Amino acid sequence: MLAGLLTPDSGQVLLNGQDVTDRPARERATNMVFQDLVLFPHMSVAENVGYGLARSGVTEPERGQRVEDALALVNLAGFGDRDPSDLSGGQRQRVALARALVNDPAILLLDEPLASLDRALREDMQAEFRRIQRDSDTTFLYVTHDQESAMSMSDRVAVMRDGRIVNVGPPRQLYTDPQTRFVASFLGDATLLDGDVIRREGPDVVVQTGAGPLRxxxxxxxxxxxxxxxxxxxxxxxxxxxxxxxxxxxxxxYKGFYEEATVDCSGAELVVRRERNTAAPDTAASADGGTDLPFRVGETVELGVSRAVLVRDERR
Structure with a gap:
């Protein structure tokens, strides 16, 4: 709908304060990077990046300079004569990004552009995307199902469910103070417990849950x-x-630099993590052949909860 490829059933689409709801895609100051990139295989890298400029009637000298600038922005200076098939996955991602940015859009729309990359390359490209966004000073609207990418890359996150935005704000705010049960479980790990308010303590409340009283x-x-x-x-x-x-x-x-245990507190399960001192590797072995962990299945432990957050339950 923002790109003009779909028409909303109701409401308006505003871009920089202007109503573009009925404006065709070709007349909007938006560009898109697709999940499958759709680079033209019969064109060089430079021709791919400059395609939109050529269609817009930009003269060759100006087009050439803008293509060079766009390739330099994505760290692909000197790659203009190459064939897209000769590039790595990350390099093709950057060509697609340069092709979208060269037209100087008011907003860049990105549809899961890193979904097909392996984890290591995806993390590298996330850092590249952040740098390019800062250097280009262009608004990026990034759609993803990867919560880690959303949290690490964004200044502002909108969580959608069934076509509606259910929570929006800075990533730290959404993680530490989620508004709904769905958002709390969707962004990171969380134990969700129902209970009754038994008293107030200053600005907080104490809730009697199945695990016990929690402030x-x-x-x-x-x-x-x-x-x-x-x-x-x-x-x-x-x-x-x-x-x-x-x-x-x-x-x-065992999760590497920390261990994670699930603890049953009167039928309510809490997850606790304990960081490991990685300066010296463990040499002792547990009964099941793994490393010697500070937790033991069947062991009775005491737990404290430093912070719990009230969330809205959409089921009620």
Missing amino acids: ADADAASYAVGDTVTVAVRPEAVTLGGGDLTGTVTDVA
Whole structure:
């Protein structure tokens, strides 16, 4: 709809304050990088990048300079005469990006452009995209199902569900203060617990959950004792030992620089992570042949929760 390829059923599409709802795609100051890139195989890199300029009637001298500038922006200076089939996946991504940016769009639309890359190359390209966005000073609208990419690349994130935006804000805000149950579970790991407000403590409320009482960040004035609510608990907010909760370890997983354990607290499962000191590798072995972890399945442990957040439950 922003590109002009679909017409909205209702409402308006505004670009820089102007209503472009009925404006055809060719008359909008938008460009798109597609998931499959669609580079022209019969054209050189320079011809691919300059195609839109040529169609717009830009003269050859100006077109040549703008193509050179665009290739330099994406670190492909000197690649103009190459064939797209001779490039790596990351290089083809940058050609597609240069082709979109060379027309100086008001907004660049990116449709899962890194989905086909392996993890290492995808992470490299994420850093490249951030640099290119800063250097070009162009607004990027980046659509992805990869939560990690969305969180690491964006200044502002909009989470959509069933065609509607359910939460929007800076990535840190969405992670630490999600507005709904769906957003809390969609962005990172979270244990979601239902419970009743049993009292207020300053600006917060204490919620009696299946795991035990939890103090949750909230505007206490918005909640009354007895209200049924949902709280979200991130793994990093759960500490091992010295807390008010008691449970039994039901599962342990080694994740490299940290271990992760699932703890059953009266039928409610909390996830706790514990970082490892990687300065010296473990030499002891556990009974199942793995490394010697600080958690043991079947062990009874005490847990503390430093922070829980109230979220809206869409089911109620």
